[in-house]
Amino acid sequence: MLETKQIGYWYTNEKASLFKNVNMTFEAGESYAIVGESGSGKTTFLSLLSGLDKPKEGSVELEGQNIRKMGLTNYRKHGVTVVFQAYNLFTYMTPIDNLLTAMSITKSQHRGDKDYAMTMLKKLGLNESEMKKNVQRLSGGQQQRVAIARTMVCDAKVVVADEPTGNLDESNTVEVIELFQKIAHDQGKCVIIVTHETAVARMCDHVYQLAQHEFNEIN
Template sequence: MSILKLENLGYSYDSGKTPVLENLNYEFENGKLYAVTGRSGAGKTTLLSLLSGLATATSGRIMYLDCDVSKIDRYRYRSRSVGVVFQNFNLLPHLNAVENVLLSMDIAGVKGGMKKAKALELLAKVDITGPLAKRRVLKLSGGEQQRVAIARALSFDPQILLADEPTGNLDLDTQDQVISIFSNLAHAENKCVIIVTHSPQVAQSADVVYQLKTIRSAGKQPAKT
């Protein structure tokens, strides 16, 4: 059974004047790595906002198990079920890696006295250990920040992990490392992992690739003749 299912999903900005997504019918299952590709402006980040419950479909719907995402408790969905790695990380630069992960646990209402140990364990999973875990994230490299952002997205153990261009600015080795983290989360931990990407390497490693078509030059007026 799919954990997320798009049913004729559509989205427009500007009260319908800027249609970006139209009639999407994708399905996502646990245990698989998905890549969503498409040109710049095709609507990939928009789709992730809808999947993460930050925005609401303007037509069709997204089903999470058998619930319409627009009708469920969105706060609960966002703090329990989906973890998001944003295009620009959204880490707090003056906090260190452990503090960033702990803060996310607190926001999600994670209970229990083992939070710090759990944060360190998540960071170790993405190879952020020792002094790296204690350094303010603004003093970490782009690839290291990317990995902290992945650990943070996992802080409340979500079943679905969404990532927006997670290998965007990384060299090929670091890109491979990040891909293998995502692949492991899907294949060894049975999570549903959805990655938006321009990278052919990421798309190649995915179990399923959905290609978003640009439905029109959103926001642009037709050229006058």
């Protein structure tokens, strides 16, 4: 589904590249963890997959089409959704309105369907009262669930997450990764997570380690 073809990235000096000649394939219905030491380039790699940055060489392709030819703005609206450690919710809105706004922006097939938004939030453990609160009044775990629900109501086939459990306790961490697994396995989406937590990585279907400028599958 999502492929990298000979991609490489560096800041100012090609000889000091973070990685080069990376060829990887990510399939629908599977979850992937990207691990590596701080500064190794794993978050940069995720930004390339999500169309937030461009590789210095090579290409990222969704179903055989170069995402740059699709238009990165178009790709970010319709091809991929991103879950950030800081949630990136509209803080002046309720969970319901956050989902409805995302559905409208991405032109989801369910856009405008408030009942659908509420159903998805309920599946992720929010009750009706919590759905109608300003998101800033929710706990960190609840806000992350809203961010995940946002990916579920959009039609994008690829979900990428940058340290999505970094602000959560152990119990919430397990529940959140289980939700990502459901998105992959039940919705048939491709889920790619950058994490520094070994326990989180082990819960995913595949784990790739970025070390010494190369990616290697370790399970």
